Amino acid sequence: MDGSGWRPVKRTRTFEDVLAQIERRITEDGLTAGDRLPAERQLAEQLGVSRSSVREAMRVLETLGVVSSQVGRGPDAGAVLTARPDSALTGLLRLHLGLATLEPREVIDTRHMIEQWAASRAAATRAGTEALATALAGMDAARTAEEFVEHDIAFHRAIADASGNRLVAAIMRSLRDAMRRFSVEAVERLGDTTVLRAGHVRILAAIEAGDPGEAAAAVSDHLADAYPSLFPRPSD
């Protein structure tokens, strides 16, 4: 019965229909970030479903970083289309890290890959060097591990932004956010941040010099310094 006949119509829940309708509307009408969706009650009536179903669809869209709901009245109220893949990705990673679906090692590995790529790209265009320098100064002025990590995040985020690829930048930001806790621990364990500083300086120099290969190598070495337990350098 199962594999053979019929495929009994694949139950689709109404909120999924609503989702599909909204999605269709977005693509067909060419809606983009900033545009408003109809009010919940209005949508419910238009689609002939209950408000609950519309709300569940909204919640999904909000989770995916596509809309943002505001109460009250006026042009900014209601469901407004946004473009925030970051928060969605961050939440996803955070939950799956908690669920032990993913291990820290895998996240760091991914960061390693992305960041090398982003640094090469940044070096190729010599972009975003001011932001990098600012973050570097911030780290020098930091007095606690948390503060240091904040600016460290800004530094690596600047690398991602400099790559010019928003998807890569979003993934990278999410990875960094999801790992914030581990980072603080890592910095505290290290104690001395001079090694990290040297790594940052080297990365910045490579990007300013427009040397993609050196930039990638610098990032690789830097991450190995930052997470020695996860990156036992085989070359030693």
Next chain:
Amino acid sequence: MDGSGWRPVKRTRTFEDVLAQIERRITEDGLTAGDRLPAERQLAEQLGVSRSSVREAMRVLETLGVVSSQVGRGPDAGAVLTARPDSALTGLLRLHLGLATLEPREVIDTRHMIEQWAASRAAATRAGTEALATALAGMDAARTAEEFVEHDIAFHRAIADASGNRLVAAIMRSLRDAMRRFSVEAVERLGDTTVLRAGHVRILAAIEAGDPGEAAAAVSDHLADAYPSLFPRPSD
């Protein structure tokens, strides 16, 4: 008023509280995939909220690929913890592509990066060559562009799986799924798939030979062949 005093308690919606509670429960009780969450009505009573709020929280968790709801009765019914980051990522990418938040170019670029990395990794361990060979055979037997793309997806997915990093594999699968439409168009536009086949053979050979550098290069050239408009080879 706004920036100065007070910070007026940052309204948190009840379904967000529910979300936090469930998340806490997951991490504290060490729940993993396969475990069951309490029933909606039960959760609502325990947390002192309405079932609607619980349902909205469930919808979010479902969207993030953390739970899966089944109707009916028995051990498999109710909200079961799952571990499917893929579908969540796919939906996210698809919607943002539709929203024009992300451009195809950016997605392909990201694939380029990930796939090179995954192929190097696969070559380093010489893993998953059977799956690659199977997919290759499937492509040879394909009679339509859709069929070809199906097996092509399987091929690239096998590369990702062979990398041994589930996060990278999940991202890669999602990228591939989100781009399915473009892929079919690209294959139809090309008409002839012998170039693509040659690329696949070269990738497989490099992985079997355990040559990471060659594997990465093969992937790079292959993608350039598959999407010539997006990868105008500057070396020509």
Next chain:
DNA sequence: ACCACAGTATGGTCAGACCATAGCAGGAGG
């Protein structure tokens, strides 16, 4: 031992109500 049927816990959906919020419109007072 098997099978049919009623029972029941589950998610899915709906309708209707009420609340808090925040812009908006119109009047009171200068």
Next chain:
DNA sequence: CCTCCTGCTATGGTCTGACCATACTGTGGT
């Protein structure tokens, strides 16, 4: 004419209670 205040109203947020479809569970008959 302008300013300020106040009530109005559209919006999302929440709750209650009901009903349905589904799929297992247990019971009783054969």
